Amino acid sequence: MTSVTDRLRELGVELPEPAEPAFNYDPVARHGDLAYVSGQLPKEDGVVRITGRVGEDVDVETAGRAAGICALQGLAVTAAALGGIDRITRIVRVTGYVASGPDFHQQPKVLDAASDLFVEVFGEAGRHARSAVGVAELPRDAPVEVELIVAHDARG
Known part of the structure; x- marks a missing residue:
């Protein structure tokens, strides 16, 4: 059985440095065998580089790329909290928030990039329950925010 670390290497995917919270919360809260991962923004080198509302300032493809960045950030903070990425046994739930312009209704399509990444990395254990929610605004003018269980x- 291939480890998650090996699978990431095969895919040519590197986890970013885990984002540090700017406010008063824990990036990951653990309870039993579940880890609740706070919403992750599409930060690259600590900065949200993709900004705006989807369907207005940001196209679906770019928003999907942002969702993938959020997913990687989620894995990075989880790996840091658990002592390694190989401690994750399943992606249980993904909630995605999409800053949406008027008349934008493709939130699930935007979140597919994150879902696809989890399935690529974890196989069947990456399949998950999901909600894709359209919102008016997100912190730091991010187009997408993703949280995980x-x-x-x-x-150990």
Whole structure:
């Protein structure tokens, strides 16, 4: 069985440095064998580089790329909290928020980039329940924010 670390290497995917919270919250809260991952913005080198509302300032493809960045950030903070990416046993739930312009209704399509990444990396264990929610605004003018619930190896 291929480890998650090996699978990331095969895909040519590197996890970014975990984003540090700017406000009063934990990036990951653990309870039993579940880890609740706070909403992650599409930060690259600590900066949200893709900004604006989808369907107005940002196209669906670019928003999908932002969702993928959020997903990688989520994995990075989770790996840091658990002591390694290989401790994740399943992606249980993904909630995605899409800053949407008027008449934009393709939120699920935007979130598919994050969902596709999780399935590519974790196989069947990457399939998850999901909500894709359109909102008026997100912090730092981000087009997408993604939060996760993951199951993990709670031993040790």
